[in-house]
Amino acid sequence: MKAFLTRRKTLLVAASAALALSLSACGGSSSTTTNPPVAEKPSFAADSTMAKLSNAGKITIGTKFDQPLFGQKGLDGKPVGFDVEIGKLIAAKLGIPADKIEWVETVSANREEFLKQGKVDMIVATYTINDKRKTQVDFAGPYYEAGQALMVNKDNNSITKPEDLKGKNVCSVTGSTPAQTIVEKYGAVLVPAATYSACLEPLRNHQVEAVTTDNVILAGFVSKEPDAFKLASDQTFTKEPYGIGLKKDDKTFRMWINDQLEAFAKDGSYKKAWDATAGTVIKTAPELPAINRY
Amino acid sequence: MDVIIENLPQYWDGFLRTLFLSVVSGIIALIFGTVLAAARVSPIAALRGFSMVYVEIVRNTPLTIAFFFAAVVLPRLGITFQQFEVAAIIALSAYTSAFIAEAVRSGVNSVPVGQAEAARSIGMKFSQVLTLIILPQALRTVIPPLINILIALVKNSSVAGAFYVLELFGQGKQLANANGDAVVWVLVGVAFFYLLITIPLGYLANVVERKVAIAR
Amino acid sequence: MTTQVPGDALVSLKAVNKHYGQLHVLKDINLNVRKGEVVVVIGPSGSGKSTLCRAINRLETIDDGEIRIDGKELPAEGKELAKLRADVGMVFQSFNLFAHKTILENVTLGPIKVKGVSKAEADKDAMALLERVGVGHQAPKLPAQLSGGQQQRVAIARALAMKPKVMLFDEPTSALDPEMINEVLDVMVQLAKEGMTMIVVTHEMGFARKAADRVVFMADGQIVEDATPEEFFSNPKSSRAKDFLSKLLTH
Ligand SMILES: Nc1ncnc2c1ncn2[C@@H]1O[C@H](COP(=O)(O)OP(=O)(O)OP(=O)(O)O)[C@@H](O)[C@H]1O
Ligand SMILES: [Mg+2]
Numbered sequence: 001m002k003a004f005l006t007r008r009k010t011l012l013v014a015a016s017a018a019l020a021l022s023l024s025a026c027g028g029s030s031s032t033t034t035n036p037p038v039a040e041k042p043s044f045a046a047d048s049t050m051a052k053l054s055n056a057g058k059i060t061i062g063t064k065f066d067q068p069l070f071g072q073k074g075l076d077g078k079p080v081g082f083d084v085e086i087g088k089l090i091a092a093k094l095g096i097p098a099d100k101i102e103w104v105e106t107v108s109a110n111r112e113e114f115l116k117q118g119k120v121d122m123i124v125a126t127y128t129i130n131d132k133r134k135t136q137v138d139f140a141g142p143y144y145e146a147g148q149a150l151m152v153n154k155d156n157n158s159i160t161k162p163e164d165l166k167g168k169n170v171c172s173v174t175g176s177t178p179a180q181t182i183v184e185k186y187g188a189v190l191v192p193a194a195t196y197s198a199c200l201e202p203l204r205n206h207q208v209e210a211v212t213t214d215n216v217i218l219a220g221f222v223s224k225e226p227d228a229f230k231l232a233s234d235q236t237f238t239k240e241p242y243g244i245g246l247k248k249d250d251k252t253f254r255m256w257i258n259d260q261l262e263a264f265a266k267d268g269s270y271k272k273a274w275d276a277t278a279g280t281v282i283k284t285a286p287e288l289p290a291i292n293r294y
Numbered sequence: 295m296d297v298i299i300e301n302l303p304q305y306w307d308g309f310l311r312t313l314f315l316s317v318v319s320g321i322i323a324l325i326f327g328t329v330l331a332a333a334r335v336s337p338i339a340a341l342r343g344f345s346m347v348y349v350e351i352v353r354n355t356p357l358t359i360a361f362f363f364a365a366v367v368l369p370r371l372g373i374t375f376q377q378f379e380v381a382a383i384i385a386l387s388a389y390t391s392a393f394i395a396e397a398v399r400s401g402v403n404s405v406p407v408g409q410a411e412a413a414r415s416i417g418m419k420f421s422q423v424l425t426l427i428i429l430p431q432a433l434r435t436v437i438p439p440l441i442n443i444l445i446a447l448v449k450n451s452s453v454a455g456a457f458y459v460l461e462l463f464g465q466g467k468q469l470a471n472a473n474g475d476a477v478v479w480v481l482v483g484v485a486f487f488y489l490l491i492t493i494p495l496g497y498l499a500n501v502v503e504r505k506v507a508i509a510r
Numbered sequence: 511m512t513t514q515v516p517g518d519a520l521v522s523l524k525a526v527n528k529h530y531g532q533l534h535v536l537k538d539i540n541l542n543v544r545k546g547e548v549v550v551v552i553g554p555s556g557s558g559k560s561t562l563c564r565a566i567n568r569l570e571t572i573d574d575g576e577i578r579i580d581g582k583e584l585p586a587e588g589k590e591l592a593k594l595r596a597d598v599g600m601v602f603q604s605f606n607l608f609a610h611k612t613i614l615e616n617v618t619l620g621p622i623k624v625k626g627v628s629k630a631e632a633d634k635d636a637m638a639l640l641e642r643v644g645v646g647h648q649a650p651k652l653p654a655q656l657s658g659g660q661q662q663r664v665a666i667a668r669a670l671a672m673k674p675k676v677m678l679f680d681e682p683t684s685a686l687d688p689e690m691i692n693e694v695l696d697v698m699v700q701l702a703k704e705g706m707t708m709i710v711v712t713h714e715m716g717f718a719r720k721a722a723d724r725v726v727f728m729a730d731g732q733i734v735e736d737a738t739p740e741e742f743f744s745n746p747k748s749s750r751a752k753d754f755l756s757k758l759l760t761h
Contacts, residue, residue: 192464414569
């Protein structure tokens with residue numbers, strides 16, 4: 001008994017060292033940044049938000065600072081990612097160059113407040129459109145439809161869709177909606193964890209077959225460790241529309257942004273933005289979802 | 295209130311898993327803790343040292359670390375289990391055994407030293423002195439604190455909810471998320487099922503304590 | 511291991527020293543006890559009498575010197591020591607009966623667990639011993655239900671059950687009420703008459719006169735006098751012994 005335990009202790013020490021090493025060894029594929037052509041002296045109806053921003057020559061945009069591939073602060077202090085690219089494209093249409101954008105970190109808990117208080121002019125921050133939020137803010141878009149997906153070990157080719165997980169161990173965060181879906185709809189065995197990053201170890205050690213939540217979050221993990229993990233498929237099996245958050249009741253601005261989004265899709269800048277960022281992991285570039293012009 | 299009744303199957307599932315973790319870890323910890331206590335009073339210095347270091351380290355680190363080692367570090371070393379209950383049991387029994395070792399040791403110290411000397415003087419080996427003379431007498435004083443340690447074990451098992459095991463607390467978190475409007479009732483339900491285990495244990499501790507008091 | 515033992519000494523201590531930290535409790539002790547001899551050890555409190563007894567039984571380690579029982583040197587630890595200890599019976603001032611065992615079990619435990627005697631045989635022997643020390647009818651009781659004198663007699667029976675070569679007594683009557691002292695001393699006198707080798711720490715001068723072959727007087731960790739009882743009591747040589755005896759008589 002004693003021999004077993006002492007052995008175990010030495011192993012544990014070795015293991016913590018290994019863990020520390022692996023934690024510092026992040027990296028892998030990441031977003032690059034682009035500089036969309038800035039519109040020369042665009043003209044807008046006087047009094048419109050567009051005219052105000054355009055005349056001021058600068059804009060404040062809220063985004064996430066910690067979501068790889070969508071909005072993550074880089075080494076130079078500027079965020080990079082697909083959300084950031086969308087923000088830059090819109091700013092350019094207002095005649096505002098990328099270096100005149102002030103990026104503000106918005107997190108799930110403060111997004112509505114920041115819009116209401118005017119701390120930001122718009123928010124592009126993996127912001128899911130739902131009815132509850134619509135009572136407080138307006139959404140342009142959706143500009144992207146995220147959804148629940150599966151992450152597996154790089155060498156695992158047997159899992160491609162949620163149906164493949166029946167009776168298998170799947171890790172997700174205790175109590176989250178994706179956790180419920182995978183159990184109730186697809187009959188997987190839930191291995192609950194406190195956070196999504198806590199799911200990585202069991203996956204690595206083949207104690208679970210897959211990790212499930214939004215593809216955006218999973219793609220972030222894959223981008224950090226592209227040699228260890230991959231998305232089981234680029235397809236998602238639920239729909240989470242991401243919108244651009246705006247102050248309530250500025251319909252002119254909202255409709256103008258909607259028009260721009262459609263223009264980006266047409267002229268290929270939407271795909272370009274995707275390929276430079278999230279496209280490094282989610283190879284299939286999405287189509288712009290049908291805009292909801294309410 | 296309805297939320298508890300509607301989700302009784304989930305509660306029951308979590309309750310059984312909590313009970314399972316507690317019983318199995320409790321038995322392992324009782325055995326291993328007693329062995330540790332024996333090592334602590336043994337004539338072999340290396341055993342004494344090992345026991346002391348183990349008990350002091352484990353007793354003075356958070357349970358979460360034990361869970362982290364069992365559920366994350368061990369698998370990295372190739373010791374994997376498809377059932378995460380195994381990791382929870384390793385963590386809980388490794389942790390609890392340190393407290394049991396301390397309780398048993400103080401029980402052993404409560405037995406007058408003359409008992410051990412008399413046993414040694416008729417030629418008993420250390421193991422005989424311990425198992426025939428010291429431990430049976432130590433047990434009486436040790437049972438009430440042991441039960442308290444087991445009650446703590448039942449509550450501590452809730453940490454497993456954050457380490458891949460859907461026990462009572464984990465089920466509670468699931469339910470709380472699904473029933474955002476009735477979180478208070480969900481938690482009342484969780485507490486009720488914990489009490490279903492801990493209150494009888496506490497009652498047992500009281501009974502034993504009274505019995506021991508009379509026997510003195 | 512079998513160097514020449516002086517005479518036919520059953521217990522032999524040669525140049526034994528022991529310290530408790532700074533305190534030198536046994537100073538160069540030399541003592542030989544022959545088979546069948548009864549040696550009474552007396553001396554003031556703190557002079558090292560108990561330590562001497564406990565060293566002979568190896569309940570305490572010694573710093574240097576050697577202790578032999580029947581020619582064999584005491585081993586350091588482990589099984590060998592356990593075996594040798596069984597050859598040395600010990601009776602403690604505070605009885606130390608196993609509190610959770612019956613009187614009968616107290617006596618049979620050693621033979622059964624240490625010597626591997628069958629339960630039936632151990633029970634028979636134990637009952638005979640308990641009868642001999644006069645507590646046969648108490649066999650099924652627990653120690654706490656017996657008087658001090660009865661408990662001490664059981665403790666003697668427990669030690670005898672191992673068929674020891676020598677018996678050590680460390681103040682066996684000091685914890686007893688006066689009216690119970692004699693019932694224990696009677697058993698000890700009887701034992702002496704039957705030829706048991708005994709080392710007895712006691713302040714009972716009556717016992718020393720009646721049963722002892724020698725009296726050893728200790729002071730400050732040293733053996734100061736070693737004489738027959740008549741010699742020692744009538745004509746003590748050292749001033750320490752004289753002083754001690756005069757105080758004992760006035761009490
Ligand atoms: N475990 C111990 N640690 C430290 N000192 C001790 C220990 N046991 C005894 N002593 C000291 O050693 C000395 C001798 O003690 P010992 O018990 O042998 O004396 P004694 O002659 O039996 O006295 P008494 O007549 O009071 O029983 C005393 O000074 C005592 O305080
Ligand atoms: Mg003494």
